[in-house]
Structures are given as C-alpha cells and as structure tokens.
Amino acid sequence: MVRSHFREQMESSWERSGGFLCVGLDPDLERVRERMPGRERPILDFCRAIVDVTADLVCAYKPQIAFFSACRAERDLEALIAYIHASYPGVPVILDAKRGDMGSTAEQYAREAFERYDADCVTVNPYLGWESIAPYRSYGGRGVALVCRTSNPDSGWLQEFPREDPMYLRIARAAAERDEGDLMLVVGATYPNQLAAVREAAGDLPLLVPGVGAQGGDPAAVRRCAASNGRGLVVSASRSIIYAGGVADFAEAARASARRLYEKVRIPAHA
Amino acid sequence: MVRSHFREQMESSWERSGGFLCVGLDPDLERVRERMPGRERPILDFCRAIVDVTADLVCAYKPQIAFFSACRAERDLEALIAYIHASYPGVPVILDAKRGDMGSTAEQYAREAFERYDADCVTVNPYLGWESIAPYRSYGGRGVALVCRTSNPDSGWLQEFPREDPMYLRIARAAAERDEGDLMLVVGATYPNQLAAVREAAGDLPLLVPGVGAQGGDPAAVRRCAASNGRGLVVSASRSIIYAGGVADFAEAARASARRLYEKVRIPAHA
Numbered sequence: 454m455v456r457s458h459f460r461e462q463m464e465s466s467w468e469r470s471g472g473f474l475c476v477g478l479d480p481d482l483e484r485v486r487e488r489m490p491g492r493e494r495p496i497l498d499f500c501r502a503i504v505d506v507t508a509d510l511v512c513a514y515k516p517q518i519a520f521f522s523a524c525r526a527e528r529d530l531e532a533l534i535a536y537i538h539a540s541y542p543g544v545p546v547i548l549d550a551k552r553g554d555m556g557s558t559a560e561q562y563a564r565e566a567f568e569r570y571d572a573d574c575v576t577v578n579p580y581l582g583w584e585s586i587a588p589y590r591s592y593g594g595r596g597v598a599l600v601c602r603t604s605n606p607d608s609g610w611l612q613e614f615p616r617e618d619p620m621y622l623r624i625a626r627a628a629a630e631r632d633e634g635d636l637m638l639v640v641g642a643t644y645p646n647q648l649a650a651v652r653e654a655a656g657d658l659p660l661l662v663p664g665v666g667a668q669g670g671d672p673a674a675v676r677r678c679a680a681s682n683g684r685g686l687v688v689s690a691s692r693s694i695i696y697a698g699g700v701a702d703f704a705e706a707a708r709a710s711a712r713r714l715y716e717k718v719r720i721p722a723h724a
Numbered sequence: 725m726v727r728s729h730f731r732e733q734m735e736s737s738w739e740r741s742g743g744f745l746c747v748g749l750d751p752d753l754e755r756v757r758e759r760m761p762g763r764e765r766p767i768l769d770f771c772r773a774i775v776d777v778t779a780d781l782v783c784a785y786k787p788q789i790a791f792f793s794a795c796r797a798e799r800d801l802e803a804l805i806a807y808i809h810a811s812y813p814g815v816p817v818i819l820d821a822k823r824g825d826m827g828s829t830a831e832q833y834a835r836e837a838f839e840r841y842d843a844d845c846v847t848v849n850p851y852l853g854w855e856s857i858a859p860y861r862s863y864g865g866r867g868v869a870l871v872c873r874t875s876n877p878d879s880g881w882l883q884e885f886p887r888e889d890p891m892y893l894r895i896a897r898a899a900a901e902r903d904e905g906d907l908m909l910v911v912g913a914t915y916p917n918q919l920a921a922v923r924e925a926a927g928d929l930p931l932l933v934p935g936v937g938a939q940g941g942d943p944a945a946v947r948r949c950a951a952s953n954g955r956g957l958v959v960s961a962s963r964s965i966i967y968a969g970g971v972a973d974f975a976e977a978a979r980a981s982a983r984r985l986y987e988k989v990r991i992p993a994h995a
Contacts, residue, residue: 519833519836557963558791561790561793561794562794580883581874582878582880582883584878584879585876605855610853611894615886623885624882627881
C-alpha cells in the first residue's frame with residue numbers, strides 16, 4: 454500500500470471521522486480472557502472486536518505495546534495493525550512505545566515500529582535529544598509523537614523544571630521549529646493549563662492527548678486547544694472505552710462509550 | 725532460583741570478576757547471520773557463543789532489547805537470559821530497554837522485564853517522574869538503572885538544561901536520596917566531566933557506563949569514578965567486543981577484545 458505522508462493521513466482522517474477521538478488499545482490479558490473465553494488468541498480477537506465497533510468514530514488507533522509484550526503477544530500486535538490497515542485503510546495507527554535510545558539502537562527501534570509493526574506513527578521520549586529521534590524521521594512519511602507533558606501525578610518533577618522555562622515547553626518549541634509535517638506532541642489532558650501552554654508554544658503542531666477517560670481530563674478543555682484550522686488534536690481514551698462493559702456486552706458498551714466521547718470531541722466545523 | 729537483592733548480586737559479581745566489564749549484547753541480524761551461517765536461531769547462538777567466551781571476565785551482561793524486537797527474536801532474548809542464569813549463575817543481566825511510561829502501562833513493562841525476561845535490572849527513562857518508576861521497584865530485589873546522562877552527541881540538549889542546575893544532576897541527586905539498594909544511573913563515558921559530576925552528586929550509587937568501546941570513551945577516566953569502596957561501576961561495551969573479529973574468528977576476537985578492556989577496567993584492589 455502506498456501511504457500518504459503522516460500529516461496528510463491525519464488531515465484526511467479528521468475529515469472522514471469528523472472528530473478527534475482515538476481509541477487506545479491496551480489489552481490487559483486477564484480482563485481480555487474473561488471477555489474472550491476459550492479463544493486461542495484472546496488479545497487479537499478482543500482488539501479486533503473493539504476496532505470493528507469503533508472504526509467509524511475514530512481518527513486514529515493507539516495500541517500500547519507493553520500490553521502485548523508483557524504476555525508474549527507480539528504476533529497479535531502485528532496481526533492487529535495489519536487488520537486495521539486492511540479493513541479500515543486510511544485510519545492511522547499510532548504505536549505507543551515511548552522508545553528513546555541513540556544511534557544503531559534507535560535505528561532498531563525505528564525498524565521495529567515501522568517495518569515490523571508497520572505503524573504510521575510511534576511515540577518517542579525526547580530525553581536523549583534530536584539525534585536520537587532522527588532514525589524515526591528517516592522513514593520518510595511516518596510520524597513521530599514526542600513525549601512532552603504527561604498526564605500522570607508525578608510528571609511535573611522533570612517536565613516542569615525549571616519553573617521559568619520548563620522542559621516540556623522547550624520540547625514543544627523545538628518540535629514546532631523542526632517539524633516537517635511528521636511530528637506530534639504527547640500532552641496529557643489532566644493538566645489543562647499546561648496543554649494550553651503547549652498549544653501556544655507549538656503553533657499548529659498536532660497534539661496527541663491521552664487522559665480524558667479513566668484519568669478524568671476534561672474533553673471540553675482539550676477541544677479548546679485545537680489548531681487554527683479547527684483540527685490538530687488526537688484525543689485518546691483506552692480503559693474507559695475498551696472495558697466500559699462487562700463480559701457479555703463489552704463490544705456494545707465500548708461503542709456506546711466511544712460514541713459519548715466522540716460527541717464531546719467532535720471537530721467544531723462538523724458540530 | 726532464589727536470587728539475592730540486586731545490589732548484593734552486583735557486589736558478589738564485582739568480587740568474583742575483579743573488574744567492571746559488562747558486555748553489551750546488541751546482535752545486529754545482518755552481521756550475526758554472516759557469523760552464524762545456516763543456523764536456525766543465529767541471534768541466540770551468536771549471543772551464547774559471546775557469553776561462553778566472556779563469562780569469566782564480566783560483572784554483568786547487558787542485552788539491548790531493540791536488536792531482538794526489530795527482527796521478531798523475543799524468544800531468543802528469553803532463551804539467552806535463561807541460558808546466562810543457568811550457565812553462569814550470579815552474573816546479573818541488565819536488560820537495556822529504556823522504558824518509560826506510567827500507571828498500568830509501566831506495570832506491564834515491569835512485567836515484561838522481570839517476569840517474561842527474568843532480567844535482574846532494567847534501564848528506565850525517568851522523564852515521567854518517580855511515580856513511573858515505582859512499578860519496577862515493587863518487584864522486590866530487582867534493579868532499576870535510570871537514564872541520566874547519555875553518551876550521544878546531542879544528549880546535552882535536555883540533559884544539561886538548565887546550565888546552572890542541569891536535569892541530569894537533578895536525577896542523580898534524587899536517585900541517591902531515594903535509593904534502596906536497587907537503583908543505578910546510566911552515564912555515558914564520552915562526557916568524563918559530567919560522569920565525575922554524577923559521581924559527586926550520587927554518592928556511592930552504582931553507575932552503568934556505556935561508551936568506552938566504539939564510542940571512544942576513556943576507560944581510565946571512568947575508573948576514576950568508582951564508588952568509595954573501589955567498586956560501583958558497570959562499564960559496558962558492545963560492538964567493539966562482539967564484532968571485534970571477522971566471520972571465522974568472532975569468538976576468539978571477542979574474548980581478546982573483552983580481555984583488553986577488562987584489564988583497563990579492573991577493580992583497583994585486584995589490580
């Protein structure tokens with residue numbers, strides 16, 4: 454498949470879906486087994502079922518690699534991403550891996566994300582500097598989402614240091630300067646002031662915003678941080694959608710939960 | 725196997741080996757295939773051969789996970805670590821993964837490192853804060869090596885910011901304060917002044933020091949940064965050892981290269 458450049462792919466996907474919703478695929482093996490009894494590949498079957506009931510609502514999917522690698526399910530992740538590309542072409546897959554290393558090691562991580570898994574974009578930790586990000590960018594046309602300001606309680610320790618010129622804004626400004634249509638920034642919804650500050654620092658760079666689901670971030674506050682064309686946001690929720698229901702109704706409940714969040718993060722022009 | 729606490733394991737390993745040498749296992753598939761023609765599991769066989777010719781010289785091994793995951797060789801990594809534990813009990817395995825995420829995702833990464841791969845220690849990126857490191861520490865007795873000051877050219881961008889109170893020293897001080905015998909710091913050998921500054925900031929915390937091999941860091945400068953008991957260093961080289969030779973002599977050449985570096989990073993009391 455010839456794929457368009459990541460930014461163009463996102464713009465088409467926002468256009469098609471009319472919203473910012475991204476479903477995070479974090480298949481915790483214990484919970485998934487309950488919902489998929491007797492299956493040989495419960496993780497793959499569960500994730501495919503979630504994708505099938507949400508694909509018309511999303512602008513992207515975000516599988517989290519740790520949930521696959523903790524239980525030896527790499528083959529399921531490969532098959533899942535291939536399934537999304539084949540069944541819902543044009544829906545970008547952002548592999549959440551938060552890799553961060555240098556030189557030949559970074560090249561191997563880029564190969565993992567883009568060749569092995571065929572992701573459209575991968576999350577990367579920028580702590581090792583721009584040289585460490587270059588190998589991902591040399592896969593012409595794929596995206597790189599840089600971890601900027603995360604949604605967890607203790608995240609300010611380094612990210613907001615020093616107060617007068619915090620790390621996360623330094624990253625945001627540098628990403629905006631260096632963007633070639635391939636960069637995004639990961640910014641949690643749980644700190645709305647910092648999210649707004651990133652939007653200000655980063656111009657129209659797309660923001661990948663987790664934390665509106667189980668972590669309680671406010672979708673309305675996130676929507677106010679759209680780019681100047683009214684787009685530029687990927688709002689990700691995982692647990693609040695994929696585990697919204699019980700064992701028997703997980704798929705319908707996931708769709709209903711995704712639908713509710715979709716309505717809260719519709720793109721203004723379409724609202 | 726009942727394993728001792730990570731710090732005790734390291735102390736025993738320094739005592740046994742008499743040196744700081746750690747061999748990094750970065751099995752680039754193309755190079756490995758040349759050296760292991762016709763093998764069904766070239767990566768596993770190559771790494772085992774390297775281990776067999778260096779085990780008496782090392783205080784630890786450091787497999788880099790990207791080299792396995794880029795080419796679907798997770799099973800080889802599992803088998804390699806099991807092989808080291810079974811054949812050379814007491815030699816710690818530091819899984820170089822530089823993971824960094826939060827909450828339930830960090831729990832999955834910890835499970836990957838310590839349950840799936842049975843590593844003794846894992847490298848972790850501290851950019852998400854202490855809360856993101858807690859899940860690794862709750863595996864009583866395993867080690868966590870925090871990325872502090874890396875050896876690559878562009879690493880100062882965030883790590884040395886701000887000049888007057890740089891990030892990497894903030895991490896070093898905090899790690900020393902919070903250590904419970906489980907923490908290390910990753911500090912590249914290519915910036916000897918910063919390495920010395922970390923030693924000063926972090927007291928006797930063990931330092932994992934890559935960059936003395938292909939990257940050209942000076943082993944003598946590194947040795948001067950031992951802890952007050954004359955130990956406290958894990959000096960890692962990968963490419964300069966494992967690819968020291970050609971196709972036919974890779975094992976002997978690896979041993980010879982490891983031996984040369986071993987002599988340069990012997991523990992003073994044993995020298």
